[in-house]
Amino acid sequence: MLTPVTDTDGGPFWEYAARGELRVQACGECGELRFPPRPCCPHCQSFANEWRPVSGRGRVWSYVVPHPPLLPGYAEQAPYNVVVVELAEAPRIRLVGNVVAHAGARLDSVDPARLRIGARVQAVFSGGLPQWVLA
């Protein structure tokens, strides 16, 4: 399975995720949330930033169900779901992830037939990665 290849901008997201916290980069001047993280604010051009905790509540914006050919660790769990979740606090902040039965469960632990665009989900954490459970 692939682990995140992080960079300077993304590093803090993964450090918080490893502690079980979902945080999103926000401008230190104007407060605007932004994702993916980047060096400065596209609204006010400030280089000041902070990592703001969010509730982890969201809704499924879209989802796919990949089938092989896939990389081996993923092919073994296919078909599985991949979702884009829009956060309750800021719907245009969207995170890619997987809806699973419980934290740490396999990618195929929820029947894709149970997924709907608009479904409410809640963030959980396993192995440094955010996952989502149906709320």
Added chain:
Amino acid sequence: MAGPGLKDATAIVGIGQTAFARRLAEDEKTLACRAVLAALDDAGIAPGEVDAVASYTMEETDEVELAKAVGFGDLTFFGKVGYGGGGSCATVAHLAAAITAGQATVGVAWRSRKRGSGPRPWTGTTAQLPTPAQWTRPFGLLRPADEIAMLARRYMHEYGVTRDHLFNVALACRNRANQNPAAVMYERPLTREMYMTSRWISEPLCLYDNCLETDGALACVVVSKERARDCPQRPVYVHAAAQGLPAQHHGMVNYWNDDPLTGPAWTAARHLWKHADCTPEDVDVAQIYDAFTALVPLSLEGYGFCARGEGGAFTEQGALEIGGRLPVNTGGGGLSEAYVHGFNLVNEGVKQLRGTSTAQVPGAATCLVTAGEGVPTSALLLRS
């Protein structure tokens, strides 16, 4: 407003291609040389006269290797365009700009690729780019098909686009390929039943929503309109050209701006039509980038052939077929002729305006060619 700009200042006067197949014996460099020499022969221009080249950043054959192999003269302009299939039309646009600005006189654009027998880029795990792959690949969103399927599902949900609409796209391309002896799918008809019962690649996209995996190469030659008059083929003028990278865009995984369903096509289209003497209604035939079927209805909206959300409905009643409202991908496209990062769409546009397509639209005088939607893109409006 400064002068007439690029409008009709240059023309495509030569096109060339190799065979297309799942596997060709020759390597990419050799295929590139063959396509370029074929295009120059078609143009009646000697390789020593070439002073400009343009290709894709993903092209593996460097300018220096191509130039010394085929015998180009001194090059005074050379450039590469990024973002995979988003760069197809931009290669021609860059040559048109260079020639119009006086930086060069004879330009060659090309793409050579062994995507059929070579590695699939998404299987690379070591060269995982930090942005945005860290936000997508760990979760199993691995392939371009997965990334576009995510947008496709949302698009279908918001606007009632159906699998039948996507089938209409696949069918139109396949029908044109069935008329084109050079197409990989020349002798392979497609039926609705085949489409609806095919295996999934990434739901909601099935096998036939995905482009081919092809070995092949293509090239074209661009010169000034004055020079074009001396060439043996009927000139195909670059009437307008555009690139598009929208504000706050995120590449193929464009899930993070305010409105992910209005992609780079909208940006390129605004520039294209602003600089054109015609409107979408004047387009006789279009070559729409089709790595995935869903890109076609999105592009039809972006380039103004229909309103937002109407791209699916636009495909109904044979609209994309010969004799329909807007015949598309008349050589078979990436879905059924060959997938060479969209360069076959450029050459097919030229064939239509020369009147030599294997699925000729009678009297075609204006052709839109587009590059990959989803990624930073480009487009050409060609006229005879």
